[in-house]
Amino acid sequence: MAALLIKNGHLIDPAAGIDRPMDMLIKDGRVARVAEPGALPSKDAKVLDARGLIVAPGFIDLHVHLREPGQSYKETIASGTAAAAAGGFTSVCCMPNAVPVVDSPEWVRWLRQPERGAVVNVFPIAAATVGSHGEQITAFVALKAAGAIAFSDDGRPVVRTEVMRDALAAAAKLGVPVIQHSEDPRLSHGCAINAGPTAFRLGLRGMPAEAESSMVERDLKLARETGGHLHVAHISTRKSLDAVRRAKRAGVRVTCEVTPHHFTLLDTHVGEYNTAFKMCPPLRSEDDREALIEGLLDGAIDCIATDHAPHAADEKAQEFERAPNGIIGLETAAGLALQVLHHHHKMPLKRMVELFSANPARIAGLKGRGTLAKGAHADITLFDSVRAWTYSAFDTRSKSRNTPFDGWQFTGQVVATVVNSELVFTAKDAKETQRKSKI
Amino acid sequence: MPPRSKPKRAKAAPAPPFASAPGSLLDLEHLPTQDITDILKSARRLAKTPRDLLSKMLPGRRVALLFYEASTRTRVSFEFAAKNLGAVTSVVTASSSSIEKGESLTDTGITLEATGAEAIVIRHPSSGAASLMARHVSVPVLNAGDGMHEHPSQGLLDAYTILEHKKDLRGLRVVITGDIQHSRVARSNAHLLSRFGAKVTLCGPPALLPGSASALAPNLTLERDFARALRGADAVMMLRIQKERLAGFNLNVDEYIAGYQLTAERLRIARKDAIVMHPGPMIRGLELTADVADGPQSVIAEQVGNGVLVRMALLLRAFKA
Numbered sequence: 001m002a003a004l005l006i007k008n009g010h011l012i013d014p015a016a017g018i019d020r021p022m023d024m025l026i027k028d029g030r031v032a033r034v035a036e037p038g039a040l041p042s043k044d045a046k047v048l049d050a051r052g053l054i055v056a057p058g059f060i061d062l063h064v065h066l067r068e069p070g071q072s073y074k075e076t077i078a079s080g081t082a083a084a085a086a087g088g089f090t091s092v093c094c095m096p097n098a099v100p101v102v103d104s105p106e107w108v109r110w111l112r113q114p115e116r117g118a119v120v121n122v123f124p125i126a127a128a129t130v131g132s133h134g135e136q137i138t139a140f141v142a143l144k145a146a147g148a149i150a151f152s153d154d155g156r157p158v159v160r161t162e163v164m165r166d167a168l169a170a171a172a173k174l175g176v177p178v179i180q181h182s183e184d185p186r187l188s189h190g191c192a193i194n195a196g197p198t199a200f201r202l203g204l205r206g207m208p209a210e211a212e213s214s215m216v217e218r219d220l221k222l223a224r225e226t227g228g229h230l231h232v233a234h235i236s237t238r239k240s241l242d243a244v245r246r247a248k249r250a251g252v253r254v255t256c257e258v259t260p261h262h263f264t265l266l267d268t269h270v271g272e273y274n275t276a277f278k279m280c281p282p283l284r285s286e287d288d289r290e291a292l293i294e295g296l297l298d299g300a301i302d303c304i305a306t307d308h309a310p311h312a313a314d315e316k317a318q319e320f321e322r323a324p325n326g327i328i329g330l331e332t333a334a335g336l337a338l339q340v341l342h343h344h345h346k347m348p349l350k351r352m353v354e355l356f357s358a359n360p361a362r363i364a365g366l367k368g369r370g371t372l373a374k375g376a377h378a379d380i381t382l383f384d385s386v387r388a389w390t391y392s393a394f395d396t397r398s399k400s401r402n403t404p405f406d407g408w409q410f411t412g413q414v415v416a417t418v419v420n421s422e423l424v425f426t427a428k429d430a431k432e433t434q435r436k437s438k439i
Numbered sequence: 440m441p442p443r444s445k446p447k448r449a450k451a452a453p454a455p456p457f458a459s460a461p462g463s464l465l466d467l468e469h470l471p472t473q474d475i476t477d478i479l480k481s482a483r484r485l486a487k488t489p490r491d492l493l494s495k496m497l498p499g500r501r502v503a504l505l506f507y508e509a510s511t512r513t514r515v516s517f518e519f520a521a522k523n524l525g526a527v528t529s530v531v532t533a534s535s536s537s538i539e540k541g542e543s544l545t546d547t548g549i550t551l552e553a554t555g556a557e558a559i560v561i562r563h564p565s566s567g568a569a570s571l572m573a574r575h576v577s578v579p580v581l582n583a584g585d586g587m588h589e590h591p592s593q594g595l596l597d598a599y600t601i602l603e604h605k606k607d608l609r610g611l612r613v614v615i616t617g618d619i620q621h622s623r624v625a626r627s628n629a630h631l632l633s634r635f636g637a638k639v640t641l642c643g644p645p646a647l648l649p650g651s652a653s654a655l656a657p658n659l660t661l662e663r664d665f666a667r668a669l670r671g672a673d674a675v676m677m678l679r680i681q682k683e684r685l686a687g688f689n690l691n692v693d694e695y696i697a698g699y700q701l702t703a704e705r706l707r708i709a710r711k712d713a714i715v716m717h718p719g720p721m722i723r724g725l726e727l728t729a730d731v732a733d734g735p736q737s738v739i740a741e742q743v744g745n746g747v748l749v750r751m752a753l754l755l756r757a758f759k760a
């Protein structure tokens with residue numbers, strides 16, 4: 001494989017403390033050299049001109065639903081990872097709530113087979129309990145050996161305290177996280193919508209913030225008790241985040257993620273039962289959204305994850321209470337982060353890149369990823385922080401189109417995605433530009 | 440998010456959530472004020488129209504009554520309204536075969552339309568079901584109650600009834616008491632009455648009346664104390680209480696009655712000419728005492744009769760007749 005020289009770009013590698021113009025030589029799937037602009041020889045190497053672009057460690061999404069095995073009408077590993085590549089993600093961690101539930105080493109290995117046609121790296125998350133029934137933990141050691149990088153029953157919480165304790169204790173021994181979908185089903189009413197004026201107006205049973213925070217608080221106690229690493233999935237309320245903050249200060253091994261839709265949208269956007277805005281946890285109040293943005297800025301939140309959850313159009317075209325939870329999100333995540341966090345809330349790009357790469361790599365224990373230091377995997381995301389573009393659900397690479405962001409205009413776009421030295425995605429406009437510059 | 444940072448929507452935005460055939464009635468929250476006035480006027484005209492003339496107004500027009508939820512009162516009211524006007528009705532219930540076999544709501548609607556239904560009246564246990572249906576068919580959809588959301592024809596017939604006894608809604612003090620949280624009747628009434636300038640007080644214990652209710656419409660007041668709510672009231676609207684629901688909230692029925700039952704004694708706190716209303720079905724001895732339900736201030740029986748008039752007006756509007 002020919003070497004690839006990425007030149008004229010601005011390298012942001014938070015793990016290596018780099019935030020300035022640098023060139024980079026990629027060889028045999030690894031970063032061979034990082035050097036001052038113009039210092040690397042271009043002979044025998046393909047050249048990728050990154051003028052005007054940020055060169056960042058490949059983005060890692062800790063929370064996607066690829067719907068295989070069993071629900072390939074919604075998504076496949078091939079289509080989901082194509083969407084990931086278009087969104088700048090070079091690695092995705094897929095949740096085990098497929099059909100059947102991924103609770104055995106065989107299915108973990110199946111997910112990683114080349115026949116699945118993955119365009120980006122796929123790291124399976126195995127079920128925390130057998131069948132995700134919440135009764136008995138799975139064979140953590142064998143599952144980890146098969147390639148599982150974390151354990152979760154996402155889609156549903158591990159409700160029973162003793163079972164969650166077992167999971168955290170087992171995970172502690174292996175040094176992997178337990179990812180909890182924090183929701184007390186006794187309080188959540190099926191969680192169609194956030195409890196508040198919008199839920200009342202629409203006559204829908206609301207899910208109070210406490211349904212999330214009470215579960216987070218219980219799990220934090222268990223994490224402290226067992227020394228296990230708790231990762232709180234899609235945190236959505238100020239109350240939960242406050243609890244995580246306190247626990248972090250007290251030295252508990254806890255990390256958390258937030259989705260782009262939770263830091264962008266509010267429960268009021270549900271409008272008149274628009275199921276494109278229905279997900280679990282639900283969109284929250286402005287006060288919650290502000291808390292999430294504070295947490296993203298000050299470090300209380302560790303990473304951004306999409307909770308990419310494809311559903312067929314006819315499934316979403318049902319009564320609001322009956323329609324499935326979730327939206328697709330891989331292709332819009334970076335655009336939303338640039339738009340909302342960087343441009344509006346003045347988040348430095350270095351922090352944003354950290355939320356998308358270095359931190360998720362550390363949480364999932366992905367060695368040699370989340371950085372572009374010499375010897376690291378050649379997974380690279382190139383983006384333009386000011387280029388304007390419009391998202392069209394019609395053009396999505398996902399098999400499903402359940403997004404609330406159809407037609408949204410963004411400032412800041414992923415331009416190219418490199419996985420293991422290979423260019424797996426180039427934005428349309430970028431291709432044009434490159435062709436012109438070559439002529 | 441703050442407006443200035445909100446990404447602008449492109450011109451090719453998806454269809455607005457209100458896509459529905461003209462003449463549809465999905466809720467009172469968004470129904471234009473002029474439409475409400477027109478419907479009430481039309482109902483008043485119909486009250487004076489001889490039966491033989493009525494029956495020539497919608498001859499042979501086909502109305503589907505799609506009832507996913509048991510409801511004698513509303514179904515019969517719509518059915519009589521349609522038949523009074525000469526229309527043909529067909530009742531489809533949740534136990535009908537296609538629905539039992541799991542056909543989706545939208546497919547059922549599309550099938551009804553293809554079969555020749557010219558208007559669909561729908562009662563459904565899920566909030567938002569009527570607007571979902573309306574987005575997928577091209578005939579008018581009339582919401583006969585969707586989950587906990589709205590019951591617009593009830594709101595209209597209640598306004599009609601009040602106006603039979605009171606000159607104007609503006610400044611009128613209306614107390615709505617009971618299980619507001621689960622009541623589509625309360626929501627529809629609150630929207631309409633608030634829009635026409637009535638002073639609406641919602642009354643009930645916190646489990647049945649969350650604090651977020653006050654944001655539903657302008658001019659709404661929340662009051663936990665029934666006696667205080669009744670002071671100066673021109674109309675007292677009692678809502679249905681389900682005993683199982685009280686139990687679910689650990690509310691004691693006797694305590695509820697002690698706090699919120701409309702008794703003759705409590706009614707004296709309201710204005711002397713206050714009217715007593717109930718959307719039914721009511722349980723004497725629970726929401727209100729028998730002497731109040733059957734007393735001189737009660738207009739509960741009138742409400743039922745007015746329901747047919749208002750629903751005739753709604754059907755005429757649906758058929759633009």
Ligand SMILES: [Zn+2]
Nearest residue numbers: 154155181233
């Ligand atoms: Zn989840």
